[in-house]
Amino acid sequence: MAELNIPHILVVDDDKRILELIKNYLNNNNFRVTIAENTEVAREKLENLEFDLLIVDIMMPGENGLEFTKSLKKTNLNNPIILLSALGTANDRINGLEIGADDYLPKPFEPKELLLRIKNLLTRNKTNKTKIKFVKFGPFKFNLKKEILIKENSRIILTPSESKILQILAKNNNEPIYREDLSKILKIPLSSRALDVQITRLRHKIEKNKKFPIYLQTVRGRGYVLKID
Incomplete structure (x- = not known):
């Protein structure tokens, strides 16, 4: 199997012993593994590398898991996340799942159990990605992977920024995304009017009346939402 086709896992834990244990075990089971001793290092890895799944310890100094x-x-990260914790309380598990983690494993754990959970999540995530290829809103169809917008069999030309905005909002599944988060993803200064300009230009292309948008709506005090079918 080519290395690029091997699932790539990011493990974030301040315990070097745990990092090496997980890395060696997963390497031996045909996974690529990158390790990070804190969330700052993890963010650098996420900016420069592609991952299929994250394993994150809850109890870390500074920013916790x-x-x-x-x-x-x-930031609309769609990769599955498994949380690890030495506490293992019901509240930890519930809190983790409530904020978007996909699974939770208390320490100490059997490496084989972690492996099975990883495989299950990767299979589920692959199935979801296969199913969701495009979204519809009104007469529009947007291809999430190719970032192509179609209206009644005609392609609507989008700039790279407009395509990215539409993709982020479409993947958020009718939920608003904060202006701050959208600005951060697009690397646009929040203090500037650049994001507002991009939103206005996109509305020109998908709304009959940009002053009273039906699809790309402003949510007061939060940001924007794309109303998909």
Whole structure:
């Protein structure tokens, strides 16, 4: 199997022993593994590498695993996340799942159990990606992978920024995304009017009346939402 086709896992834990244990075990089971000793290093890895799944310890100094997971989900990260914790309380598990984690494993754990959970999540995530290829809103159909917008069999030309905005909003499944988060993803200064300009231009292409938008709506005090069918 080519290395690029091997699932790539990011493991975030301040315990070097745990990092090496997980890395060696997963390497031996045909996974690529990148490790990070804190969330700052993990963010650098996420900016430069592609991952299929994240394993994140909750109890870390500085930004903990729950805070890290919550911030990642706000940026529309779709990768499955497994949380690890030595506490193992019901509240930890519930809190983790509420903020968007996909699974939870208390320490100590059997490596084989972690492996099975990883395989189950990757299979489920692959199935979801296969099913969701495009979204519809009104007369429009947007291909999420190719970032192509079609209206009644005619392609609507979008700029790269417009395509990215539409993709982010479409993947958020009728849920608003904060202006701050959208600006951060697009690397647009929040203090500037650049994001508002991009939104206005996109509305020109998909709305009959940009002053009273039907699809790309403003949510007061939060940001924007795309109303998909």
